[in-house]
Amino acid sequence: MGNLCGKSSKDENFQGAGRTLGSAPAPATKASVPARVASEGGGSSAKTTGLGRTVRSVAGSGGADDPRVAAAAAAEARANKPVTGDLAKRLEEQKKQTRNQTLQQTAQENLAQRTADANTEARNYN
Numbered sequence: 001m002g003n004l005c006g007k008s009s010k011d012e013n014f015q016g017a018g019r020t021l022g023s024a025p026a027p028a029t030k031a032s033v034p035a036r037v038a039s040e041g042g043g044s045s046a047k048t049t050g051l052g053r054t055v056r057s058v059a060g061s062g063g064a065d066d067p068r069v070a071a072a073a074a075a076e077a078r079a080n081k082p083v084t085g086d087l088a089k090r091l092e093e094q095k096k097q098t099r100n101q102t103l104q105q106t107a108q109e110n111l112a113q114r115t116a117d118a119n120t121e122a123r124n125y126n
Contacts, residue, residue, distance in 0.1 A: 019025075083092050097105070 083089055094102075
């Protein structure tokens, strides 16, 4: 009843001989070479102009062109950049606060909110 309206096609996924669970997979076939590459003689006649570029320098070289060294230097430059603007200054102040200072500031904000709520209720005669 599951495939009442479906079509039966010859291109079924599991059509043909299968293999048992413990058997080896079928041997891999070689990929065909495109006609364009085969006619050029294997691509050995490709010409490059100018200097090539290295994808990655030798691991652990620590040279100036090492991407890890460059990334670390950029991170240091961002961290040591002077703070400008009001929002950035407030963020820096919050980062420098200790846990107790943060808790005290939160308690003061909550107390101010409760006081404002109490004043609003007194003003509305509730």
